[in-house]
Every structure is written in C-alpha cells, then in structure tokens.
Amino acid sequence: MRRARKPSQSKLKKEIREMAHRLLIRRVWTLSVKDIRCLPSSAATISSSSFSTSLQSPPSRVSLLSPPRTLPRTLHQISRREVSFNVQDNEDFTERVINSQLPVLVDFHAQWCGPCKILGPRLEKAIAKQKGRVAMAKVDIDEHTDLAIEYGVSAVPTVIAMRGGDVVDHFVGIKDDDELDSFVSKVIGQ
Amino acid sequence: MAALCRGSQRWKRIHCFHVFKRKFTGKHDYDLVVIGGGSGGLACSKEAAQLGQKVAVLDYVEPSAKGTKWGLGGTCVNVGCIPKKLMHQAALLGTAVKDAQKYGWQISGTVSHDWSTMAEAVQNYVKSLNWGHRVQLQDKKVTYLNLKGTLVDKHTIRGLSKAGKETILTAKNIVLATGGRPKYPSNVPGAVEHGITSDDIFWLKKSPGKTLVVGASYVALECAGFLTGIGLNTTVMVRSIALRGFDQQMAGLVTDYMESYGTRFEWKSVPTRVERLSSGALKVTWTNTQTGCEHSDTFDSVLWAVGRSPETKALGLDKVGVQISKETGKVIVGADESSSVPNIYAFGDIGEGRPELTPTAIKAGRLLAHRLAGRSSELMNYDNVATTVFTPLEYGCVGLSEVEAERRHGKDGIEVYHAFYKPLEFTVSQRDSSQCYIKVICEREGNQKILGLHFLGPNAGEVLQGFSLALQCGATYPQLTRTVGIHPTSAEELMKVNITKRSGLDPTVTGC
Secondary structure, three states, rough: OOOOOOOHHHHHHHHHHHHHHHHHHHHHHHHHHHHOOOOHHHHHHHHHHHHHHOOOOOOOOOOOOOOOOOOOOOOOOOOOOOOEEEOOHHHHHHHHHOOOOOEEEEEEOOOHHHHHHHHHHHHHHHHOOOOOOEEEEEEEEEOOHHHHOOOOOOOEEEEEEEEEEEEEEEOOOOHHHHHHHHHHHHHHHO | OOOHHHHHHHHHHHHHHHHHOOOEEEEOOOEEEEEEOOOHHHHHHHHHHHOOOOEEOOOOOOOOOOOOOOOOHHHHHHHHHHHHHHHHHHHHHHHHHHHHHHOOOOOOOOOOOHHHHHHHHHHHHHHHHHHHHHHHHHHHHOEOOOOEEEEEEEEEEEOOEEEEEEEEEEEEEEEEEEEEEEEEOOOOHHHHHOOHHHHHHHHOOOOOOOEEEOOOOHHEEEEEEHHHHOOOOEEEOOOOOOOOOOOHHHHHHHHHHHHHHHHEEOOOOOEEEEEEEEOOEEEEEEOOOOOOOEEEEOOOOHHHHHHHEEEOOOOOOHHOOOEEOOOOOOOOOOOEEEEEEEEEEEHHEEOOOOOOHHHHHHHHHHHHHHHOOOOOEEEEEEOOOEEEOOOOOOEEEEEOOOHHHHHOOHHEEEEEEEEEOOOHHHHOOOOOOOOOOOEEEEEEEOOEEEEEEEEEOOOOHHHHHHHHHHOOOOOOOOHHHHHHOOOOOOOOOHHHHEEOOOOOOOOOOOOO
16 A cells, blocks of 8 residues: 655646646647547547647646536525535536635545545544535546546645645645644635 | 548648647657556556656556456456455455464354455455556656557557547657456356456455355466455365466365365366256256266356456457467567567566566566667576466466476476475464475586475465575575575475485474
8 A cells, every 4th residue: 555655845836836737738628629529529539639648647638529518606606505515527527626615625535545534534524513614525546547646746735726726735644633733724814 | 541640630730729739749649549448558658658658657457257347457456466465365364264273262152254345445445546647647747548549550549449539649659558358268158247357356355155166277266265264155266286387286285275274176077067956056967078968057157267368359469460379369579578569568477478467567667668779689588487376375486397397307307395384373373384395406416506496385475575586596406405494484394405316315304
C-alpha cells in the first residue's frame, strides 16, 4: 500500500504552482472549446489525436470532441445543496468543483488505502462543522485515474483545497481533527 | 496503409500550431513505443525514458471469457505471481494455525476460512500496485496509453481505445511485450461457457467451492495447492505428467505431498464435457486414458490450467513481416531480442524459447532499453535462472534437471548427491516430512562444478536465491561442502549433502 508522505515546503509550493498552471490551461481550453465547437468533427478528431501524442501530460479531461454539456455556472445560479459528494466524471468535477461558489476540498482516496478510511470521516466532521461554508468532493483515484494523475496525486490520501477554481492549499496523509479544523478555516479565509 | 500515412501528414500541415508544440524528436512521434504494460514492458519503457528516450507504453486488457479485467501491470501483478503468492500464504497460515496448537496456542473452536475477506484484501493490494505503476510511469515521464496496439507498418502503431477511438503513433523502435493468456481446451464442450482460468480465480468475489483443476503445470498445482489449503475440496486432473519441463523426480515428490495434504488427483485422465445442472453445479465427464473408463462428478468450479498462448494474433505481425513460430505462436527472436524486422523487438513471455518469468522479462527489458539507447551492448543471460513452484510444499530449483544433466554429460559424467531431511519446525507439529528432499547435481570430473540444485521444502524460494548466485559464480561441490551451514535451518542441509545416488545408500539425514 502506498504510504502517505509529507512533501517539503518548496516542493509543496511548486506542486501548487503546477496545479494552478494546469487549471489555468483547462479554463482557457474550456472557453476556447465553445469557439471551435462549430469546426467540422473530422478536424476536431485529428487535432485531438495529434494533441495527445505531442504533449506528455495533456489535460485530457477537456475533450475537444465533446464540449461541456453545461456552460460554466453564472454567479446568480444556486450551488448544489450537498456539501459532501462523490465526483461522477470530468464534467461533474468541472461543474461542482472548479465552478463551485463555495471553497471545495477534494479528497483523493482509494478503496485499498487504509489511512484514507481514517481521514475520510474526519474530513466529513470538519466540513460539517462549517455548516455549508465549504464543500467536499470525493474522488476515487481508481475510477478517476486520469484526474488524479493530472492533479499530481501520487500517494493517498491527498486533499486539495480549491477556491474560485484555483488551488489554494493541499496536504498528503492523515491529519488529526484540530489540524483539519485549522486547514479548513484557512481555506474558507477565516 | 500508405494512404493513411500520407493523409495524417496532410492533416498535420493544416493544424500546424500543434506541430510547433510537439517536442522535436526527429521524424517519429516517439523514440520507442512499447506494446504491453506488464513486467517486461514497464521495465523497458521506464529504463528507456530514464536514458533520455521519448517513450510511450500501450497497455490494454482484453477481458477474459468470463469478463474479468484488471489494471496496469500485466499478468504478474494482476493474475499471476502476486495474487498467487498471497493466496499461497493464506493457505500456509491455515496450516500454521493447525500446527500452532501443538506449540501451545489455545485456539477455541474450529478455524475456518472466508474467501471474500482474503479475495478483497488481495484485490485491494493489486489495485494499489496498479496505481503505483501508473504513478511511476508519470514520474519517469513515460506516456501511458490505455489502447490496444496493432502494427500498421514497422514504424507505425494503431491504438484502439475501449470506446473504439483510433490513435496513430509513430516510433523509431517498437518493442512487443504483450505476454500471454491462458488457453481453453478446444475439444471439450462447455469448457468456455462453464469454466474459468487463472485470469478469473484471483478476482472471484465468492469462493469457487468444490473445484476441479484441469492441468498439471505449475499454475494448476499452485492453484490447487492453495485451494486445498484454505479448506476447499480440490481435485487435479492430469493428462500425462506433472510439471512438464521440471525435474520429474522432484515433480513426483511435489504431487505426493499434495496428495497427502488433501488434494485429490485423477491421473491419466482427460475431461470430455462440462454441463451445468439445474442445481447450478457443474457436471464434468472424463475418460481415464489408462483404463478407458468414463467417470463423472459434480463441482462448483472448473479451473482450466492447460497452458498459455502468446498474445501475438492481434498485433498485425504478418502484415509487417515479424516472424512467429508456427508451433507456439511466439515471436522468433535473436539473442538481442530482435525480431525478423530490424527495428522491432520482442521479449518476455512472447519470445520464443524464453522462460515465462517476471525477473527475466524485467532484466531483459532493461538491457534492451540500454542497447536501444546505444548505451551498451550487453545481452541478457538466460542461463541458470532460479525458479520456485509455490505448491503447499515449495519446490525451488536452479540449473539443470537430472535428466538434462545426464543428456549433456552422460550418466557417468555426473554425480548426484541427495538427502531426505526433516525441517525442525515439522517435529513438534508432527508433520510428515517424507517429501522434504534435496538434490545437488555436479560434474563428476574436473572441479566438480554444480550443474543443478533442487530443494523441496518450506520457504524454498527464500532458500534457493543465494544458491542461484553460487551457481552464477560457478560454485563447485568442494566449495559447497567447505561452506559452513547456518543452524538450525533447512537450507544448511544443502551444504551437508554427501550421499550419492550412485552409492545406493539411504539418503535420509539422521540427527545433526
């Protein structure tokens, strides 16, 4: 079983920068997809195949073939009532995490990971204490391997905090209740 | 084929902004594309990437006939060595619990085994390995593609996704490491519909129950061994001999132990049909080829372990001119793993004449990567590779079998030292050690070099590893006897062998 590890401060900052960069690329692609949706489908196929062979780690979530079915939420739309949910697919992640009005903790976990089973309930408790001011998206890394790899997850559990579509913080491994409370407070901006 | 290549180049010119983004590696997309993400494929691709090559690995698992599928890592990780050894360990622990009482442990009630608990734990561990491999590829900057690869020409591969989407890749060098899959018998009605193979057994959520294992390869015996060990009624059906290719005297002792351990054997028998009864159980009818009589019995599961065939049929090899053996279907390879097409290589289980083992595939893959990157010319040495069969009483061996040694050196050219010993742990637990046996085959003349070493006993794999180094270094019988043993162990008996087969004396070890 992969053991959780604590990255060094500078590595953490580098990883956050890289994640933020990837997110920025995704948002640009998401916007540009709307523009090229009208291109003939054959051209989209070719661009997509040469794209996937040319970049080492393409943001493959953004499929040039199928633009997102829903547009990014506008400010006046009501966000979902569930504060803790399982991510279903890439579109779901974009909609409920990247475009969320609330800050979101993304809990990358796996069925085979013992520490994840300990951290999971603790996270739920920490989220519940905030009474709807923060949400939690749970990502099973076996079901959503590409998403996890894209976010640079190597060990599990990895928790990423996102606000306004940007990565603001993250940690790897187990934290106790107090550490989680302060982590969540920081994310909300208290 | 030519039209397709021209076509893709035309598209590339139109969408030139993608071409500017592409890392310039010459005229191909990749320096190396490896088809197959198993022990060999992953080792080769990671090593090549580390040496600065632009590498992609394609891995795709065609579900088994029963629908079983698994993640990255190949046979060893998912449906071979790893789950096998864990289930073997589960079975050994069952025996240990029985022995424990003689050692003073107070165990109230009967101890029973729950398949689902074991299976879930094993499957979870395998999934963690799938993830680990994925992360490693990412870390080593190997592009991973979950696509089924086929050769279009000697530099072009077509990858097909599960959804049917096609991707074309070009590569300077191509390595085939697609491994093998279990065979089903071709002449037994009901075999495919009602039977399972080693692809399925480790992923069953529910216990296989009363099982018939057809075959007597190490796959068959290892599976039958752990199924018996966890308390299931298990029968092995053998067509002719057990452990073909292994020393037959040792094979006999392995099956003798399994019979005394509780596995039933139907020797010289072949199944003729498998039917499902209204109760849901399977009725298997077979013929005993010695007596000519027909028999039948009901089982909950039938496990076919009648051989493996290489995954070469869907690679498009004939189109490109890669020669395969008519008999086995494996790729004909040179000492440097090259195929009949200069830039296409093949190794691991699909290489003709190669051992079907993970460590040899890994090492061969790494050496191949070094040669392809122009860093070395070292070839893989396939001699004196130690192996172990993880049957209830384990059998480890390195070097030649007795028959092969006789064939090469003549019966008078070899000396066979042997001994029956009793592991100390068996004494208090009153376990039968009749099959705990050691055989050291040496050259009779000259420096009496050790040609082969065979050990049957607990922890054979651990015992034998050090001796394989000795053989690699050309150890001789005098050196063996001059080495002081570690006491009390079973391994020390190897240093003490002195009774020869030629002498006809009783080889049973008595006392210290």
